[in-house]
Amino acid sequence: MSEPEVQFAEAQHLTGLIFRVAERAKDDFAVAVAECGLSLTLARAVLILGEPAPMHEVADQLACDPSYITNLADQLEAHGLAERAAGTDRRVKLLQLTPEGLEMRERLSAALEEGATVTRALTAAQRTDLGELLQQMLR
Amino acid sequence: MSEPEVQFAEAQHLTGLIFRVAERAKDDFAVAVAECGLSLTLARAVLILGEPAPMHEVADQLACDPSYITNLADQLEAHGLAERAAGTDRRVKLLQLTPEGLEMRERLSAALEEGATVTRALTAAQRTDLGELLQQMLR
DNA sequence: TATTGTTATACTCTATAACTATA
């Protein structure tokens, strides 16, 4: 195969396609998130906090160091989106969304569902197929 | 719908699934890239440089500021993977892979194709279907 | 006057290590 053909073939490879689709979806979501005045990580934290959770659990779910959650929690509080609350164990602090935080979570959730221009290119049946394939990949 | 059901439904939504699959693929690729001693961005640059390219074109393809390419080019040269070369226009500097760079590109390319554990969960037919759906999303 | 690349600088994101309080 000549070089251009190799490149073309590579461009078709699944992993590259997944990356490109994900990047586009992320860009779309980032626009919505920026309109809300949040960073991507902050938005992820808000989405995670459907229910109050210990800070170390948030760290687990975001796959980041627990020390960084202090920073994120400070930012969430500064935005008025979440508060620290006492847990049963006095070492633990729960992070819980304020009413504003819950409202923000709704907005972000809607943006995540509807905002991705990529999924609009598919029919309902195709979306179903895609969803099944993706779920199988995560098993 | 009660809260846990809502969360479950959200977890199924396409955009979220795409993000999770992409994150897993990226983690897989990052492992291979780290074994090569490169950062993800550096690896992307190597993959882009199948042929010598002006630095500003690399910036376009990486979707980053042109000034940052100076930094990346310095790093690539420090790794012995690429060199700056003169272009026809004397303002332009071409970035081209060294033999080591080309070899690295092969390794990365192979890692990208084979390394993603996510795609292994699919049959050949399913991979074909997925590829077609993804391509349609990028059109 | 516009374009290419470079420099200096600064900002954001995130991790590491040492620390405190609690278990």
Next chain:
DNA sequence: TATAGTTATAGAGTATAACAATA
């Protein structure tokens, strides 16, 4: 002795603005 969270600090990654050379 182990766990939760905090603090201080440092590093990577990247952008902005001003600049030099060339077109």
